[in-house]
Amino acid sequence: xxxxxxxxxxxxxxxxxxxxxxxxxxxxxxxxxxxxxxxxxxxxxxxxxxxxxxxxxxxxxxxxxxxxxxxxxxxxxxxxxxxxxxxxxxxxxxxxxxxxxxxxxxxxxxxxxxxxxxxxxxxxxxxxxxxxxxxxxxxxxxxxxxxxxxxxxxxxxxxxxxxxxxxxxxxxxxxxxxxxxxxxxxxxxxxxxxxxxxxxxxxxxxxxxxxxxxxxxxxxxxxxxxxxxxxxxxxxx
Amino acid sequence: xxxxxxxxxxxxxxxxxxxxxxxxxxxxxxxxxxxxxxxxxxxxxxxxxxxxxxxxxxxxxxxxxxxxxxxxxxxxxxxxxxxxxxxxxxxxxxxxxxxxxxxxxxxxxxxxxxxxxxxxxxxxxxxxxxxxxxxxxxxxxxxxxxxxxxxxxxxxxxxxxxxxxxxxxxxxxxxxxxxxxxxxxxxxxxxxxxxxxxxxxxxxxxxxxxxxxxxxxxxxxxxxxxxxxxxxxxxxxxxxxxxxxxxxxxxxxxxxxxxxxxxxxxxxxxxxxxxxxxxxxxxxxxxxxxxxxxxxxxxxxxxxxxxxxxxxxxxxxxxxxxxxxxxxxxxxxxxxxxxxxxxxxxxxxxxxxxxxxxxxxxxxxxxxxxxxxxxxxxxxxxxxxxxxx
Numbered sequence: 194x195x196x197x198x199x200x201x202x203x204x205x206x207x208x209x210x211x212x213x214x215x216x217x218x219x220x221x222x223x224x225x226x227x228x229x230x231x232x233x234x235x236x237x238x239x240x241x242x243x244x245x246x247x248x249x250x251x252x253x254x255x256x257x258x259x260x261x262x263x264x265x266x267x268x269x270x271x272x273x274x275x276x277x278x279x280x281x282x283x284x285x286x287x288x289x290x291x292x293x294x295x296x297x298x299x300x301x302x303x304x305x306x307x308x309x310x311x312x313x314x315x316x317x318x319x320x321x322x323x324x325x326x327x328x329x330x331x332x333x334x335x336x337x338x339x340x341x342x343x344x345x346x347x348x349x350x351x352x353x354x355x356x357x358x359x360x361x362x363x364x365x366x367x368x369x370x371x372x373x374x375x376x377x378x379x380x381x382x383x384x385x386x387x388x389x390x391x392x393x394x395x396x397x398x399x400x401x402x403x404x405x406x407x408x409x410x411x412x413x414x415x416x417x418x419x420x421x422x423x424x425x426x427x428x429x430x
Numbered sequence: 431x432x433x434x435x436x437x438x439x440x441x442x443x444x445x446x447x448x449x450x451x452x453x454x455x456x457x458x459x460x461x462x463x464x465x466x467x468x469x470x471x472x473x474x475x476x477x478x479x480x481x482x483x484x485x486x487x488x489x490x491x492x493x494x495x496x497x498x499x500x501x502x503x504x505x506x507x508x509x510x511x512x513x514x515x516x517x518x519x520x521x522x523x524x525x526x527x528x529x530x531x532x533x534x535x536x537x538x539x540x541x542x543x544x545x546x547x548x549x550x551x552x553x554x555x556x557x558x559x560x561x562x563x564x565x566x567x568x569x570x571x572x573x574x575x576x577x578x579x580x581x582x583x584x585x586x587x588x589x590x591x592x593x594x595x596x597x598x599x600x601x602x603x604x605x606x607x608x609x610x611x612x613x614x615x616x617x618x619x620x621x622x623x624x625x626x627x628x629x630x631x632x633x634x635x636x637x638x639x640x641x642x643x644x645x646x647x648x649x650x651x652x653x654x655x656x657x658x659x660x661x662x663x664x665x666x667x668x669x670x671x672x673x674x675x676x677x678x679x680x681x682x683x684x685x686x687x688x689x690x691x692x693x694x695x696x697x698x699x700x701x702x703x704x705x706x707x708x709x710x711x712x713x714x715x716x717x718x719x720x721x722x723x724x725x726x727x728x729x730x731x732x733x734x735x736x737x738x739x740x741x742x743x744x745x746x747x748x749x750x751x752x753x754x755x756x757x758x759x760x761x762x763x764x765x766x767x768x769x770x771x772x773x774x775x776x777x778x779x780x781x782x783x784x785x786x787x788x789x790x791x792x793x794x795x796x797x798x799x800x801x802x803x804x805x806x807x808x809x810x811x812x813x814x815x816x817x818x819x
Contacts (some may be wrong), residue, residue, distance in 0.1 A: 245700055269706035281701040283694050294694050297687070298706035346706070 194257055196221045196382055197242070197273070197350050202251030204234075204241045211237045213406040214251070219350060219384050224376050226385040226393040226414065228427055229403035235386040236278050238403065239354050242384075243275045244268045255349070270298050272349030276356065278386075280339040284328030288319055291327050291338055295345030305345070312341040315371070333364040340371060350382045351375070357389050365389065369396055390427040394418045402427070465803040472783060479784045488657040493777045499665035499734075501773015502672035506727030507750030508757070508765035509679060510720025516696045516760040517716050519588065523595035524575055525724060526747020527602035528568045532725030533732040533742060534606060535567030536560050537615045544618040553622045557646075561729045568725030571602065572717040581710070606740035614737040622646045646733060668730045675723055676766050682719070683762060692716060696760075745791070749776075752798045758811025767809060772797065 195218040204212040212234050219225045227235050240246040242253055244265035253260045260268050283291050292312060296305045313320035316337040322330060327338055336356060343351055353372065357365040373396050375381040387393035394400055394414045402410035402423060410423060417423055479485045507529050514522045522528075540560040543549040549556040579598045583591045626642035633639070643650070645663040652661050683689040694702040695712045703709050731746065732738050753772045757764025776794040780787050801808065 243704060245703065264708075265700075265703035266706045266708045269704060275704050277701055277704060281698055283697050283701070285697055286690065286693055290690050290693075293687075293690060294702075294705045294707070297691065342705075 195219060196256055197384065198252075198254045199238070199242060200252045200254075202238075202241055202248040202253065204237055204246050204248050206237075206246070211246075211406055212241060212248070215403070215406065215408055216251075217401050217408065217411070219382060221382055222376070222380055223399065224372065224383045224385060224397045226387055226390075226397035226400045227403055228387060228390040228393055228400060230427070231388075232405075233403040234406040235403055236354055237406075239275055239277075239352050239384070239386055242268075242352065243273060266298075269346065272347070273352065274343045274346045274348035274350070275352040275354065276339045276343040278354040278358065280332075280335045282327040282330070282335050282338050282342070284326060286327060287324050288327055288330070288338060289323045291342050292319075292345050295342035298346060304347075308345055308347065312344055315374075316341055333360055333367075336360060336364070336368060337371075340368075344375070344381075348381065350384060352384045352386075354386045355388060356385075357387065357392070365392065372396055390423075461803050465800055469800070475784055476782050479782060484784060485782055486657075487655060488659055489781055490778060491654060491657065492659050492661070493781065494774060495661065495665050497774035497777030498770060499668045499773070500777060501753075501770040502669045503727045503731045503746065503769075504750045504753045504773050505766045505769025506672050506675060506723045506730075507746060508754040508769045509676070509762065510724045511751050511754040512757070512760055512762060512765040513716050513720045515754070516762075517692065517713060518580070518584075518591075520580070520591045521595065521751070521759075522575070522580075522717075522720075523592070523747075523751075524579070524599040524602060525572075525720065525750075526743035527599050527606075528572050528575070528721045528743075529724040529728045529731075529747055529750075530606070530738075530740065530743030531571045531602070532564035532568035532721075532728030533738045534610070534615070534740070536564030536725075536729040536732060537617060537738050539563040540617060540620075541615070549618065549620060553620060553646075557620070557622065557733075561726050564729035565722045565725035568721040568728065569718050572721030573714065576714055576717045581713075603740050603743075610740065612740065614739045617732050617736045617738065620646045620733070621648070662734070664734050668734070671730060672727065675726055679719065679723065680762065688712070688715060749794055752794060755798065756801055756808055758808030761808070761810045764808055764810035771809075 197217075197219040199215060199217045201214045201216050202212055203210070203214060215234065215238055217225070217227070217238075227238060229235050237246060241248050242260070244260070244263055244267070248261060251261070255271055255273060258271070260271065260273065263271075283294060286294065289309075292309055293305075296308070299305055313323075318334050319338055319341060322334065327335065330338060340353070340356065343353075356368050356372070360368065369392050372383060372385065376383055376396075385393055385397060394417055397414040399412065400410075400414050400417045401408050402417065410417060410420060412420075476485075507525065510525045510528065511522060514520065514525070540549060540556065543556045543559070575598055579594050580591055583594060621644045623642040623644050627640040628643055631638055631640040643663055645667050648663050650661050650663070651658050653659075681689075683692060691702065691705075691707045691712050692715065694705065695707060695709055699709050702712070749772060750769065753768035754765045755768070756772060757766070757768025772794055775797055776790040779785075779793045780790050783793075785793070805811075
């Protein structure tokens with residue numbers, strides 16, 4: 194049994210049929226990446242898993258338990274944590290308050306304090322700016338805050354939606370280092386949506402290619418990297 | 431015309447710079463120009479009035495105190511408008527009825543305690559209980575409103591819940607009219623003495639009596655700045671209790687887990703849900719907070735205005751809404767400050783301008799119009815940008 198099993202989900206925005214039967218699995222301890230062009234349904238897949246855009250059909254299970262009909266905040270309680278596209282930090286809350294919101298479902302104060310120290314150790318810039326409003330942070334710092342905030346929930350599976358979007362190349366490299374670190378050192382299971390397919394396949398174990406709401410390719414990251422069709426379509430030649 | 435042909439700039443005095451700024455500002459739109467003319471006219475009549483000796487410090491002080499007290503009630507109601515707006519971007523026009531319900535149901539409580547004698551034996555307890563009843567009544571009305579009228583329209587275009595709110599407001603008024611009739615009910619006269627001995631003692635039937643200060647119904651002449659000024663302690667009580675409630679609200683929003691969740695929901699509902707925050711519950715909580723403040727304000731208001739009717743909510747409600755807009759809608763300190771500001775302005779300005787006191791509503795809404803002309807975002811307001819995805 195896989196940790197996360199998504200089976201044949203269909204999602205609609207009004208009359209637009211955004212996901213037309215997407216299936217994927219993520220095993221414990223894996224990094225799985227979801228790549229595809231703009232509008233392919235990557236973010237919709239993430240939001241459907243998280244309950245923000247509920248599926249009209251199909252099923253989503255975490256460790257065998259159905260998530261499909263739960264409201265978003267209940268899904269978070271089960272340990273499915275998304276760091277959304279565009280970072281979406283709370284700009285009018287301080288850095289510390291943002292991290293506290295990440296741990297909203299938890300009540301173990303000492304564990305939370307420990308995890309916050311852990312985040313500050315990982316991202317020293319956040320410690321420096323602890324009492325600043327998140328709106329005053331730079332884009333890279335906000336992305337670190339968004340990831341740190343997600344980690345505060347102690348995710349069973351972490352969904353990262355476009356973590357490298359809009360960042361300078363050096364920062365992009367840093368973010369991917371963090372993703373690798375989280376997976377190798379703390380064993381965090383990660384589902385990664387990326388426009389930067391090249392780097393995503395570099396860090397991932399397996400990948401899925403999404404096109405117009407349908408999974409067109411699936412397999413080990415190493416295999417996908419060599420697939421001619423994928424190279425032409427997503428890896429720039 | 432070429433750039434180097436520009437005439438030499440003459441050195442400018444501070445005064446001419448100021449004039450320039452003012453003129454630039456005024457001439458930007460005809461409305462602003464009219465507004466400035468109007469302000470000059472107002473300033474002129476105020477100055478004339480003071481010079482002619484029609485307006486004294488004595489009047490100012492007593493009106494200022496009354497204004498602060500009235501304004502603190504506006505502030506309590508205004509917080510309800512601003513909290514809900516901050517989260518749902520809708521103006522809860524039925525909030526004035528939430529206020530009315532607090533005062534009206536509070537009346538039944540205080541009336542019953544008056545009949546049973548409890549009000550006179552245990553005045554302080556009875557008053558606290560009345561306030562709690564008022565708060566509860568307001569909260570119940572607000573919960574019903576949210577559940578029945580607003581929640582089903584959460585994803586409707588913004589105009590729809592707005593119109594619904596106006597409908598709900600009228601419906602609640604008429605419901606109270608149907609249930610309790612239209613004739614005004616009168617809060618009983620209450621006296622609550624504190625600090626025995628401060629106001630002096632007297633002999634009543636051969637017994638020494640030191641009643642202290644009556645903080646509800648008392649009127650005292652106090653020497654202030656060399657003037658004998660008639661002061662009602664109730665005004666200070668209302669102001670003080672309001673400030674305490676606002677401080678509690680501030681602490682709640684800034685420091686508690688739920689308060690932080692409220693701010694998170696106000697900024698971004700979807701992301702808040704991704705934190706595991708139950709957005710519906712936070713929205714309900716917001717209505718509850720706003721209603722509790724309005725309910726407390728309503729009983730305080732009724733304690734010195736005494737009459738309650740099903741229609742009593744309209745004017746304080748619309749004034750409080752004005753306060754919230756003056757302060758910058760959606761902004762909590764803005765609502766507090768806006769309320770106090772409007773209360774003082776409408777209390778002080780009529781006689782300063784030589785207008786009859788009945789025209790205070792004209793002054794209040796005139797202030798709103800002037801704000802809309804010169805600072806449409808309100809005192810603490812930010813420009814609201816459309817960022818929703």
